[in-house]
Amino acid sequence: MHGFTENSAALDAATGPVEELELLLTAAEAYPALERAFLGARHSISASFRIFDLATRLRSPEARAIGEDWFDLLVHTLERGVSVRLVLTDFDPIGAADLHRLSWNARRRLIAAREVARGGRLEVLSALHSAQAGIGARLALWPGAHAKLRSVLDDLNARSEADRRRFLEEAPGIARITRERPDGRIVAVPGLPDLTPATHHQKMAVFDGRQLYVGGLDLNERRYDSPRHCRAPERTWHDVHAMVRGPVVAAAAQHLDGFLDIVAGRRAPGPAAPGFLRTLSRPARRAPFRFSPRPLVTEIERAHLSRIGAAERLIYLETQFFRHLPLARAMARRAEARPDLRAILVLPAAPEDVAFENSSGLDVRYGEHLQSRCLSLLYDAFGPDRVLVLSPVQPRRLAVEGRAELEDAPIIYVHSKVSIFDGDAAILSSANLNGRSMRWDTEAGLELTAPAHVDLIRRRVMGHWLPREGDGGVDPAALDPRTAFEAWRVLADLNSRRSPERREGFLVHYDSDPARKLGLPVPGVPPEIV
Template identity: 55%
Template structure:
C-alpha cells in the first residue's frame, strides 16, 4: 500500500490486460438486468454456473422471450434443464440467529429447487448447493457476544409467540439450523439453551453467472421481487432498489468460471484459490482453526480492496464511488492520503440516504449504530482531507413530495435505495462488483467483480452509471473527469434548495446528522463485522 501511495500522479496506468474484457454491456437496475439474465439462460447452449446471495425462483419473468415459456424463474429453470443445459447453482445460507429471515429465504429456495427436480425431465443436470460459509467465531468471542446473541434469541421468541400455527409450521420447515438450537416447550414458547451457540460471521455475497464458459453476468444484484425496480424509481421508498450489473465476455469470463468451480473448496481450506487473473477481482476468507480468541475469519484474498487502493493512488482528477456503505477505514485513509498528494483530485460519493433496515424497519440496534459509527468516521476523515470544495456526498430521492419524517425520506422526498457497487477512477479504471466499501466486503465475505482498464469501457460505465442520476440532455461536462465536479456540486446544491417537483435529476445532499446522533462504537469489535 505504501508503494502505491508513492505512484507518480502523471504515471500512465498499467492495463490489467488488453483483452481481459472484450464485449461489455452495462445493465442499470433490474429493469435492464433481469431481462438480460433471462435471455442468457434462454440462449445458453450447454452449461451455466452461478453463485448468488439470494435467488427466489418465484420471481416473475420480464423479457418477452422468457414470457413465451412461462411466468416465473421456476418455469425458466425447468425449461433450461429440459433443453439439455446443465445448471450448477450455489446460494448462500446464513447464521440462523443473526439473520433468521435470510436463513428462512435460503431454505425456501432449497424447497423450490426440490420442486424443479420433480418437474424437470432431467434432474441430473441440476447441481444445487446451499452453502453456509465455513468460518466460525472462536469460543472466547462467543462468550463475550452472548448477551447480544441472547437478545436476538429473545426477539425470535417474541416473533414466534405472535405467529399462527400454520406460520409456525412453515417457520419450522424453513429454519432447520435454528431448530437444532431451540425447542418449543409445553406452553408453546420458543426456548433456547443457556449456552453459547456457533456463530457464522461471513457469507457468500457474490452475484454472478457464467454461460457456456464465455459470457459473464456480474455485479451487485441478486434475484427476487424486492430487488426489482425501474430506472424511473417511481414507487414507495421501501420498494426502490438501484443496482448495477454487467455482461462481459473475454478471458475474464474464464477466470470467473474457475472461481465459481473452486471457491467453496478455497473457503473450506481444501484447496488454494486459482491464481489472480487480469480483470477479475475477488474477496475470499476461510475459517481460523485452533484460534479460540478470534472472531474474524482469515482473509485469503482481498483483490477488490487492493485494486481500489492502487487505483486511488493513480487518480488525478475525479474519483466516483457509488456504494451501499462507505465504512472501510483503510480506503478512507488511502483517499485522504491521495487528497493531500494531489490537490487537483476531487471525490464524488453516492450513498443511500439511510441503511435499509434503518429506513424501512426503524432499526436502531447496536449493529446498525456501529455501522453508522464506521461510516461517520470515514466521511469525517474524507471531509477533512478534501474540504467542501473537493468532496461531494449525495443521495438520490424521487421527484415527489412525501409527508414522512423518518429515514425513508430526505429533503421532503422519498429516498431511492442505493445497492450498487461501482468505483470509477478518471478515465483509466473502474471496478464493478458485489462488494460494498466496508470491511466485511473487503476482508470477510465471498465477493467478485471486474476491473475495467480500457477507456471505452470506463467511459461507457461512467455514462450509464453517473448519467443515470442526471437530468435528461445534461451537458457533456457532467461526465468529464476534469470538469464534472463543479457541475455536480451546483446541481446537488440547487436540488437541495428546491421543492421535489422542481428538481433536476435525482440527487440532493446526503445528511449525516441522524447517523451521527445514533452512531456508537463497540470497543473490541472488529470493524469488518459491519
C-alpha cells in the same frame, strides 16, 4: 450479448480480459438480460447468488413466452438439457433467522423445479460460510445472540402449532438448536451455539463458459426497480450489473468451481486473473477469541487502494456503504498529495433497515458511526471545495417519514457498487465499501481499464443521475473528470434549494447529521462485522 447497443461496448482488438461489456442499470435492464442468458444457454450454467427467488416474475418477452415466473424458466432450461449448478447463500440462523429461512425456502423451490423437469440436471448447494467465531468470541457475543434467539422464539411461540412446525421445517438451523417442551413451547437447547459472521455475498453466473453476469443484484421482487425510480421509497432499488465476454469469463468460472473449497481450507486460492477481482476468507486456526474469519484474498480492496493511490483528477464512488477506514485514509492521503484531486460519493440517504424499518440496533449504530468517521476523514482532507457526498431522491413530494425522506422528497435506495478513477479504470462488483465486503464475505467483480469500457461506465453510471438535455444526453462537462466535480456541485446546490418538482436529475446533498447522531462506537468489536 445481443448486439451492440448504447448500453454496451466491444473492443476492436481482443487484447484485454473483457472484450465485450453490456452495462445493466436496475433490475429493469438486468433481469431481462439474465432471462435471455438462461434461454440462450446450450449446455451449462454455473451461478452463485445471495438470494435467488423462483417466484420472481419474468420480464422479457422471450421468457414470458414460456411462463410467468423464474420457476417456469428454470424448468424450461432444465428440460432443454442444460446443466445448472447454483450455490445459494445460507445465513447464520441466529444472526439472520429470516434470511436463513428464506434461503431454505428458495432451496425447496429449486428442488421442486428439478422434480417438475423430470430429473433435470440441477445441483443446488446451500452454503453457509465455513468461518465461525472462536469459542471465546462466542462467549463474548452470546448475550446479544441469545437476545436475538429469544426474540425469534417469542415470535415462534406466539404462533399456532401448525405454524411453529412449518417454521422449524423451513429453518433447519433453528430446529437444530431448539427443542419442544411437553407444553408445546419451543425453547433453546443448552449450550453455546456456533456463530457465523461472514457470508457468500457475490451475485454471478457463467453461461456455457462464454458469458459472465456479475454485479450487485440478487433475484427477487424486492430488488426490481426501473431507471425512473418512481415507486414508493421502500420499493426503489438502484443497482448495476454487467454481462461480459472475454478471457475474464474463464477466471470467473474457475472461481465458481472452487471458492467453497478455498473458503473451507481444502484448496489454495489460484493466482489473481487480469480483470477479475475477489474477496475470500477462511477460518482462523487456533484463534478462540477471534470474531472473524482470516482474510485470504483481498483483490477488491487492493484494487481500490491501488487506483486511489494513482488518481489525479476525480474519484467517483457509488456504494451502499462507505465504512472502510483504510479506503477513507488512502483517499485522505491522496487528497493531501494531489491538490487537484476531487471526489464524488453517491450514497443512499440512510441504510435500508434504518430508512424503511426504523431500526436502531447496535449493529446499525456501529455502521453509522463508521461511515461518519470515514466521511469526516474525507471532509477534513479534501476540504469543502473538493469533495461531494450526494444522495439521490425522487423529483416529487410523497408523504413519508423519518430517513425515508431527504430534502422533502422520497429517497432512492442505492445498492450499486461502482468505483471510477479518472478516465483510467472502473471497478464493478458485488462488494460494498465496508470492511465486511473488503475482507470477510465472498465477493466477485471486474476491474475494467479499456477506455471504451470506462467511458461506457462513466456515461451510464454517472449520467444516470443527471438531467437530460434536448437531445436526450447529458452535459459532457458533467462526465469529464476535469470538469465533472464543478458541474455536479452546481447541480446539487441548486437541487438542494429547490422544491422537489423543480429539481433536475436526482441528486441532492447527503445529510450527515442523522448518521452522526445515531452512530455509536463499539470498542473491541471488529469494524468488518458491519
